Amino acid sequence: MPQYILSLDQGTSSSRSVIFNKNGETIAVSKKEFKQIYPEPGLVEHDPNDIWNSQIHTMLEAIKTANITPNDIAAIGITNQRETIVLWDRNTGKPIHNAIVWQDRRTANTCQQIKDAGIHKVIQSLTGLTTDPYFSATKISWILDNVKGARLKAQAGELCMGTIDSWLIWNLTDGKTHVTDASNASRTLIYNIHTGQWDKELLELFDIPHAILPKIVDSSGTVGTWKGVPISGIAGDQQAALFGQACFNPGQIKNTYGTGCFMLMNTGERIIESKHGLLSTVAWQINGKRHFALEGAVFMGGAIFNWLRDGLNIVKDVYEFDQLAKSVTDSNGIVFIPAFTGLGAPHWDPFARATIQGLTRGSSRAHLCFAALQAVSFQSAELLESFTRDSSIKISELRADGGASISKLLMRIQADHMQCKIIRPKNIETTAFGAAALAALAIGFWESQEHISKLWKQDIVFTPNPWNETLANQRKNWDKAIQRSKNWEEQ
Numbered sequence: 001m002p003q004y005i006l007s008l009d010q011g012t013s014s015s016r017s018v019i020f021n022k023n024g025e026t027i028a029v030s031k032k033e034f035k036q037i038y039p040e041p042g043l044v045e046h047d048p049n050d051i052w053n054s055q056i057h058t059m060l061e062a063i064k065t066a067n068i069t070p071n072d073i074a075a076i077g078i079t080n081q082r083e084t085i086v087l088w089d090r091n092t093g094k095p096i097h098n099a100i101v102w103q104d105r106r107t108a109n110t111c112q113q114i115k116d117a118g119i120h121k122v123i124q125s126l127t128g129l130t131t132d133p134y135f136s137a138t139k140i141s142w143i144l145d146n147v148k149g150a151r152l153k154a155q156a157g158e159l160c161m162g163t164i165d166s167w168l169i170w171n172l173t174d175g176k177t178h179v180t181d182a183s184n185a186s187r188t189l190i191y192n193i194h195t196g197q198w199d200k201e202l203l204e205l206f207d208i209p210h211a212i213l214p215k216i217v218d219s220s221g222t223v224g225t226w227k228g229v230p231i232s233g234i235a236g237d238q239q240a241a242l243f244g245q246a247c248f249n250p251g252q253i254k255n256t257y258g259t260g261c262f263m264l265m266n267t268g269e270r271i272i273e274s275k276h277g278l279l280s281t282v283a284w285q286i287n288g289k290r291h292f293a294l295e296g297a298v299f300m301g302g303a304i305f306n307w308l309r310d311g312l313n314i315v316k317d318v319y320e321f322d323q324l325a326k327s328v329t330d331s332n333g334i335v336f337i338p339a340f341t342g343l344g345a346p347h348w349d350p351f352a353r354a355t356i357q358g359l360t361r362g363s364s365r366a367h368l369c370f371a372a373l374q375a376v377s378f379q380s381a382e383l384l385e386s387f388t389r390d391s392s393i394k395i396s397e398l399r400a401d402g403g404a405s406i407s408k409l410l411m412r413i414q415a416d417h418m419q420c421k422i423i424r425p426k427n428i429e430t431t432a433f434g435a436a437a438l439a440a441l442a443i444g445f446w447e448s449q450e451h452i453s454k455l456w457k458q459d460i461v462f463t464p465n466p467w468n469e470t471l472a473n474q475r476k477n478w479d480k481a482i483q484r485s486k487n488w489e490e491q
């Protein structure tokens with residue numbers, strides 16, 4: 001009998017493949033970065049072929065590293081960067097434009113026009129989302145309007161649209177399967193969160209033909225095969241992380257520290273409409289039943305560290321960054337607002353831009369590194385406050401995961417700013433594990449959510465220091481600095 005689950009974790013800056021055994025242990029990992037494309041300030045694209053080639057490369061490499069064959073794999077789970085969209089020719093399978101990434105801001109003015117017209121309230125009531133270029137719908141419309149002949153081909157049913165899960169599955173199944181799961185569909189701004197279907201009114205609003213859309217399926221269930229292996233788990237990366245953190249009960253909450261920071265709270269079968277800048281979203285759909293979550297999205301998390309390395313060249317690697325930050329006790333008054341692609345929750349300002357404030361002649365690169373850690377922490381602390389207000393739940397602990405959570409200094413700073421316990425599991429690869437768990441559940445490899453909960457293991461708990469004047473002043477300066485970064489760009 002096959003003894004392994006293969007998880008494909010297609011992220012914003014890299015593609016990864018992870019193989020898990022029956023005990024939920026990682027036995028092989030392969031990662032490959034791919035090119036980020038910035039045609040103009042505020043625009044972010046990927047070559048869809050780079051995404052596919054990097055993903056298939058890591059799949060084959062992970063299988064080789066594990067010294068197994070596809071026959072040893074029981075199922076494949078897929079998790080992916082959300083909101084990023086690809087349009088491709090249904091007959092040739094070739095993309096008609098680069099993928100437009102979730103960070104892209106090119107449709108900011110379109111979204112503002114929708115808000116000015118008051119239509120955004122209807123959109124939010126149907127989708128649970130705010131009207132922002134972060135989401136897929138305006139990106140789809142932009143491609144249809146700006147690629148020659150695209151709209152005519154779309155109306156004739158000759159194009160396919162998909163978030164990255166759809167693109168991977170299409171390629172894995174040699175063009176036989178065009179699907180997306182409910183968690184990814186709920187991020188497009190054209191999915192009705194109440195009915196669980198593509199919404200006719202929203203499709204008309206954004207002028208998107210129904211013919212190009214994928215079929216919406218369960219997050220756990222077989223949709224196709226690759227070399228005879230069932231593809232049976234699909235979820236957007238943040239929903240996969242919530243599942244991988246075993247946050248199966250309403251009120252449980254996690255924060256993923258990846259390229260961005262994404263905080264999700266399980267709300268069970270109840271949709272909570274946010275009044276404090278959060279999103280209502282599908283957490284997962286199993287056996288046709290949708291489970292929901294509240295979400296807060298921060299656009300720049302771990303990507304800040306990459307910018308300090310690649311953009312400013314002030315550190316050579318993450319190790320040097322961490323050592324520099326540890327060499328000082330605070331930021332020496334520096335406040336870093338990382339609004340490179342605008343501000344996400346709870347501010348939702350696509351016209352904000354990054355600022356570094358409070359610099360003096362005494363400022364050093366070590367202080368800037370410390371300020372970068374505080375920037376990640378303060379953004380997430382703002383999210384937690386919104387969760388508390390929306391849910392009326394006093395949150396005493398939060399489960400943390402993602403690559404940046406490996407920094408103990410960041411986790412200690414985070415516990416202080418949130419004033420709650422931060423729990424880091426032994427396996428911080430919870431996004432990949434969540435996709436694996438959804439796939440395993442579908443085929444009975446792991447028989448229940450209770451079984452999956454037993455595979456989750458706690459590693460370190462970070463307990464907050466008492467709130468004090470120093471922390472209060474840091475937060476005051478953060479609040480002041482973030483207001484000064486807003487509406488920087490002309491609409």
